[in-house]
Amino acid sequence: MFFNTVAIIKKFVLPLTIFSLLMGCEKAGTINFEPKFNSHPALCHETLNKHQGWKIDQFWFYVSDLEIKEQDQWRPLAMKDTKWQHDNTALLGMHCNESGDNNWQIDLSNVSAIDGTRTIKFKIAVPFDKNHQNPLKAQGIFDNANMFWTWQQGYKSLRLDMSSNNGDAWSFHVGAVGCNSPSALRAPKQQCRQPNIINVTLNELNHGKPLIIEIANLMKGIELGHQNRCLSMPMQSSCQLLMSNMNSKSLSVIFQGDNNE
Amino acid sequence: MNKVGVIIALVLVLISCGDKEESETYQWPLPVDFPKPQVPVENPMSVTKIELGRHLFYDKNLSANGSQSCSSCHVQALAFSDARKNSVGSTGEVHRRNSQALVNVAFNRSLTWANDEIVTLERQILLPLFSQEPVEMGVSGHESDILRKLDTVNYRRLTKEAFGDEVLDFDRIVKSLASFSRSLISLNSPFDQYAYKMDDDALTPSQIRGMNLFFSEKLECHHCHGGFNFTQSTTHEKQQLDLRAFHNTGLYNTAGQYNYPEQDTGLYEVTGKTQDIGRFRTPTLRNIELTAPYMHDGSITTLSDVLDFYALGGRHITQGSFKGDGRENINKSQFVKGFDLDETQKQDLINFLKALTDVTFITNPAHSEPLTVKAAKQE
Numbered sequence: 017m018f019f020n021t022v023a024i025i026k027k028f029v030l031p032l033t034i035f036s037l038l039m040g041c042e043k044a045g046t047i048n049f050e051p052k053f054n055s056h057p058a059l060c061h062e063t064l065n066k067h068q069g070w071k072i073d074q075f076w077f078y079v080s081d082l083e084i085k086e087q088d089q090w091r092p093l094a095m096k097d098t099k100w101q102h103d104n105t106a107l108l109g110m111h112c113n114e115s116g117d118n119n120w121q122i123d124l125s126n127v128s129a130i131d132g133t134r135t136i137k138f139k140i141a142v143p144f145d146k147n148h149q150n151p152l153k154a155q156g157i158f159d160n161a162n163m164f165w166t167w168q169q170g171y172k173s174l175r176l177d178m179s180s181n182n183g184d185a186w187s188f189h190v191g192a193v194g195c196n197s198p199s200a201l202r203a204p205k206q207q208c209r210q211p212n213i214i215n216v217t218l219n220e221l222n223h224g225k226p227l228i229i230e231i232a233n234l235m236k237g238i239e240l241g242h243q244n245r246c247l248s249m250p251m252q253s254s255c256q257l258l259m260s261n262m263n264s265k266s267l268s269v270i271f272q273g274d275n276n277e
Numbered sequence: 278m279n280k281v282g283v284i285i286a287l288v289l290v291l292i293s294c295g296d297k298e299e300s301e302t303y304q305w306p307l308p309v310d311f312p313k314p315q316v317p318v319e320n321p322m323s324v325t326k327i328e329l330g331r332h333l334f335y336d337k338n339l340s341a342n343g344s345q346s347c348s349s350c351h352v353q354a355l356a357f358s359d360a361r362k363n364s365v366g367s368t369g370e371v372h373r374r375n376s377q378a379l380v381n382v383a384f385n386r387s388l389t390w391a392n393d394e395i396v397t398l399e400r401q402i403l404l405p406l407f408s409q410e411p412v413e414m415g416v417s418g419h420e421s422d423i424l425r426k427l428d429t430v431n432y433r434r435l436t437k438e439a440f441g442d443e444v445l446d447f448d449r450i451v452k453s454l455a456s457f458s459r460s461l462i463s464l465n466s467p468f469d470q471y472a473y474k475m476d477d478d479a480l481t482p483s484q485i486r487g488m489n490l491f492f493s494e495k496l497e498c499h500h501c502h503g504g505f506n507f508t509q510s511t512t513h514e515k516q517q518l519d520l521r522a523f524h525n526t527g528l529y530n531t532a533g534q535y536n537y538p539e540q541d542t543g544l545y546e547v548t549g550k551t552q553d554i555g556r557f558r559t560p561t562l563r564n565i566e567l568t569a570p571y572m573h574d575g576s577i578t579t580l581s582d583v584l585d586f587y588a589l590g591g592r593h594i595t596q597g598s599f600k601g602d603g604r605e606n607i608n609k610s611q612f613v614k615g616f617d618l619d620e621t622q623k624q625d626l627i628n629f630l631k632a633l634t635d636v637t638f639i640t641n642p643a644h645s646e647p648l649t650v651k652a653a654k655q656e
Contacts, residue, residue, distance in 0.1 A: 114393070150310070150473070151504070151505065152310040152311055152312075152473060152505060153310050159312075161503040161504035161509055161511070162503075162509065164503070164504075165492070165499070166492040166499070168492075169492075177611075179611070182607065183605075183606070183607035183608065183609065184611075185610075185611030186611075187611065198477070198485075199485050199488060199489055200488055200489045200491075200492035200493075201471060201472045201488060201492075242611055242614065245611075247494045247497075248494070249494065
């Protein structure tokens with residue numbers, strides 16, 4: 017009797033299980049990002065190309081409102097809930113400390129919608145209903161003091177920190193400003209005056225190719241140094257330039273790479 | 278039968294994959310929504326172990342010469358710190374560092390001032406007990422004498438309740454002290470009433486102004502003192518990122534090989550990386566009003582002086598052996614860049630820091646000296 021059971025498992029159950037697992041993997045689907053600096057991979061602990069002595073300390077950003085265009089209509093693309101994704105928002109990036117935490121991939125719930133060549137768009141932002149929540153109740157990628165400012169201001173939707181080997185440092189932290197609430201520890205009831213949402217649209221995306229995030233283009237025109245950092249102060253000229261770079265149509269910060277890259 | 282064995286094994290594997298470990302029964306004294314600290318599996322929390330740890334914590338018999346207990350340098354009224362610039366061990370040796378407060382240490386990502394490898398209290402506690410340079414409790418070489426002194430009716434009872442039999446050894450002593458230290462939770466300050474219990478009247482207008490300054494990009498305090506425990510060196514059951522929060526705050530910039538006082542170069546001593554010179558773990562600011570003097574070496578006396586130090590973006594020492602401009606230290610954190618505060622703003626900020634004082638914590642009888650230990654001292 018046991019022999020028969022084993023035979024059944026061998027013949028039918030195991031192959032079926034393996035097949036369904038494989039199918040599951042195919043369905044998972046991903047959008048991959050590659051951080052680059054002047055076309056070279058932007059790696060931890062390596063001096064940045066053309067910026068002698070500077071290296072990345074950490075680089076993180078939230079991606080939300082991911083949508084795909086179908087027959088001239090935008091349709092949401094759902095994300096799986098994973099260590100790096102929660103409620104259809106993903107945290108991408110890397111920390112160059114000993115922990116080596118990093119994630120450069122969005123896991124989609126269903127890949128069949130993004131096969132072939134499609135147009136997609138997303139926001140580098142934390143959705144308003146998540147942005148000003150009680151940090152103690154925050155789950156997963158939102159339970160992150162590194163990215164959280166205060167209830168009033170919400171999260172840093174993007175943070176890039178660099179340092180040089182001569183002791184200088186530079187930071188670019190993007191987040192909402194002009195948020196109206198009784199104190200730093202109270203959430204605003206309405207969207208902030210300047211939410212600083214970065215909109216990204218990628219036409220004719222081939223889902224097999226990675227998305228390049230070109231950090232050199234992001235900081236084009238900025239001389240690295242603490243005097244030119246930007247912590248989302250709207251009046252700072254460095255902030256104005258950096259946000260302009262991020263939203264520029266002509267200067268590609270995020271674009272589709274080649275398979276060969 | 279082999280096939281039967283394989284099937285049974287497979288079933289067992291599947292069952293074990295599906296089950297989670299039995300959750301611990303200890304009820305953490307945490308407000309709603311706070312994450313639980315992470316506890317080593319080999320030393321789960323229990324009320325009886327905490328109680329044994331509390332007795333040991335206050336017992337001078339735990340030091341070789343009977344002159345000191347843990348509480349000699351970790352005084353409850355001072356949020357389990359002491360008021361000295363540098364701690365003094367049981368034999369009178371002066372420690373190079375300031376005694377750290379034991380406030381929410383269960384949430385610490387790492388322990389001591391500057392060691393990213395000491396991540397459990399069980400390992401940390403070995404230092405004050407056994408270290409010989411400097412001698413603190415002076416246990417090394419005196420283990421049997423100490424265990425003999427602790428072989429009392431009371432300890433036999435407490436040990437049996439905590440561990441199931443009456444045998445007290447240093448493994449159990451360390452585990453109990455670690456459990457007691459983990460139980461020292463302080464999350465009931467006026468700030469907590471305001472922030473997490475939504476009591477708008479818990480803070481004064483001055484404290485709210487100070488809080489807004491604290492969380493502003495102008496001052497940038499929260500970059501290092503962020504999160505519910507006011508330090509990025511925090512870990513808990515939901516923590517995702519390991520931030521390894523050690524910073525050089527521009528306290529020194531001396532002449533010499535390290536640009537830092539050679540008796541204590543901070544994290545560099547552990548990692549050997551030059552960028553770690555002068556980097557120390559960010560301490561919590563909870564109960565900071567009570568834990569003066571400040572910094573790893575106790576070299577800043579008051580909260581007012583600490584704010585002046587950060588406003589200047591570091592410390593410029595103009596004479597003596599530590600002469601040098603800390604503001605220019607090559608390893609200084611970019612978030613210590615200085616700021617302008619007028620006197621009212623400064624007072625607001627100090628008032629806010631005082632709103633982090635948890636009176637229930639420093640008067641909680643569950644953390645206090647047990648009557649039996651107190652009585653034994655008086656005999």
